[in-house]
Amino acid sequence: MAQSYAQLLNKVKQQVREISPRDAMDVVSGSGEYALIDVREPDEYQQGAIATAIHIPRGYLELRIENTVPDHSTPIVLYCAGGVRSALAAATLQDLGYTDVLSLRGGFTEWKNAGLPFAVPKTLSDSQRNRYSRHLLIPEVGEAGQLRLLESKVLLIGAGGLGSPAALYLAAAGVGTLGIVDADVVDESNLQRQILHNATRVGQPKTSSARQTIESLNSDITVIEHNERLVADNVLDIIGPYDVIVDGADNFPTRYLLNDASILTKKPVVHGSIFRFEGQVTVFQPYVGPCYRCIFPEPPPPELAPSCAEAGVLGVLPGIVGSLQASEALKLLLGIGEGLVGRLLLFDALECSFRELRLRRNPECPACGDNATLQEVTDLEYACALPA
Ligand SMILES: [Zn+2]
Structure with missing residues (x-):
């Protein structure tokens, strides 16, 4: 049966767990493995984002999530600007079999209001986006990979x-x-x-x-x-x-x-x-x-x-x-x-x-073996017997 947006959102909010900005900060700065995903549009992301976030716009989430987070039991924290898009995104990830998905309550706006740290992410220029477009189309490279290559x-x-x-x-x-x-x-x-x-x-x-x-x-x-x-x-x-x-x-x-x-x-x-x-x-x-x-x-x-x-x-x-x-x-x-x-x-x-x-490592290797004595580099005396 068809449902209104308000009904849909209400249902989603009941089904999705939310996390406060402070608690999310604890997750982000803790030692455990997690994926923090920013689902906003590129122009929103470019103006400022949580530093460790992976950027996957909501429209690409289903397409890219399994390459980015292959293990469905990895804890995931999603955020958008105000907490609505991330809640809808969290419901989608649950449908895809992700078992530990949280949505940031109040989104990036509440995160900033709480005085928590964020950064303006490095992004490609329009000309770079064009030059490297065939890399950006490969999930294994993408914008993050291209930025990494440039650095x-x-x-x-x-x-x-x-x-x-x-x-x-x-x-x-x-x-x-x-x-x-x-x-x-x-x-x-x-x-x-x-x-x-x-x-x-x-x-x-x-x-x-x-x-x-x-x-x-x-x-x-x-x-x-x-x-x-x-x-x-x-x-x-x-x-x-x-x-x-x-x-x-x-x-x-x-x-x-x-x-x-x-x-x-x-x-x-x-x-x-x-x-x-x-x-x-x-x-x-x-x-x-x-x-x-x-x-x-x-x-x-x-x-x-x-x-x-x-x-x-x-x-x-x-x-x-x-x-x-x-x-x-x-x-x-x-x-x-x-x-x-x-x-x-x-x-x-x-x-x-x-x-x-x-090729296998040689335990007796004079350079990298178990008892290697290599401590400095030396020039090899090497005169050619054959005319150059
Ligand atoms: Zn070796």
Whole structure:
């Protein structure tokens, strides 16, 4: 039987439990797990909200709640401006099977009147909303994820074959700060694969060329040039400010130095390497999965290291491997998906096939094992036996 709005609201208010602003404050500042959800419209939310709230406008609540709060027994506190929309929303969540749902009595207005804290949330500008619209359409990214990317810092080791596609895609995706370590200048032989650079920049430092390309793609991005080689004296200072490191280094001394520095600072490294038609990608997450030394405790003798010579590579191969590295870096920053921690992905371009090897932590690892003695980083003495 049809019912008037007043009857509906009356029924809902009987069926939904309300919580006072003070009691809600206790929940929000307590140690227990809960989800505080702001169901107001975007323009209301942007003017001020409870700092820990997740914003899901009422119209999207049914669509998004199960991605945001997968466990139906998680306590949920809903609020709107005055307590009506949140009560209706609470009834809907109960219908969806959520067992512990509360509606904030008097809404955000009463919260503010009680003198409780709130903040003006960071939001995307209209232009950013347009630029990143395809991210905003993915629930796993959304506005919160995009804001997180914009505040993230990724360091690229090398602006070469792997660093080029990785930097371009991370910049396009809106990773707000990109650091680039490279001491080389652009050479004509780089242009077969290093798509950050172009023919007019031959002879310029690669970091400068990379910065120009990235800035012309996306002005949201701050590029920090580290126009130097990574050595024991600078590695900890350089990697310190960054959240994730994308390793496109082509030599063993850098790889071992970076591994040890990342263990000491507990920074995840998205590792990639390429040779002729074959590529490898994995993620070294210190103390979660294996590190580089868990697999290769010591560097190979120089004569067995192809990277000392000019190794041949199919021009498109770093595009594939570097793009996979960018994808892993974005997942790490967003905290989503299944990363390549403990898995080595092998790609063969001639066969066009992917294989995967399980990698395990080595309890005897000299860097991250149970009795590891690693306390500082040192440069590897490594003279190439082969002419460069
Ligand atoms: Zn290790």
